[in-house]
Amino acid sequence: MTPPGRRREEAARLLREAERHATPIEPLSTTLPGLGLADAYAVQQDNIARRLATGATVIGHKVGLTSAPMQQLLGVHEPDFGHLLDDMVHRDGAAVRATRYCAPRVEPEICFRLARPLHGPGVTTEDVLAATEAVAPALEIVDSRIRDWRITLVDTVADNASSAGLVCGSWTPMEYAPDLAAVTVDLHVNRDYAASGSGKEVLGHPATAVAWLANTLAAFGVGLDPGHVILPGAMTTAPFVGAGQKAEARFGALGSVSVSFV
16 A cells, blocks of 8 residues: 555645646545545645745635535535635636636635634634624635545545635625524526525534634644634535536625626
8 A cells, every 4th residue: 555645645746736737536535545534634735835835825714514414425524624725716796717627616605704813722603703803795616626526525625625716795894794694595506596595504603613613723733813714614505607607696684796607
């Protein structure tokens, strides 16, 4: 069996090439047997470090696998996380090239922007709400560099939790924000209804997912800093999107956000 260090290096290389050429690869969990969850996070960190070395900046994190159906699908009992970089951000209403992705999907989420740091362990949902400056309607562009989305937990974690882009709408200061668990969203693709959901789909409350993130990052010696943005998890299913399609998420009082693919 390939030594662990070599497996990690090969996994990181394969994912970089898949992203660079928008050409998916076979699942790492089958091509590199023995790759574990700790290895997968190490692979993620290695590729993030390489992007930082070329000028990108970490602006926050995303949490994935926060809904019960997704956890059941992959046979896991807790979420995972990935990094958000400044070169992943698109303005509301932007037109994005579909060919830069392998098999993109969109997820409506409530994005958090922090005013104060959050360092685990011991961070609570209430701590997150108190530390949050504002929230915004958001669409996460998710993309699996694994062929046909045939992912296990190891595959998606290594692949930056399948994160590929972030589109935020207008920010609402927390003092004017509604109950985030009660916020509902309707997702449309090309004006056709695609899915609906609410904040309670995200671990019961989106801020609970942010607390999980802060506490989990503590084991890596990482905290959440003022100004960081956090995507806590999808409120609905994630439909595929492609060239010629526009995705719009309508969050009621929080407003709407959209992105088009060309």
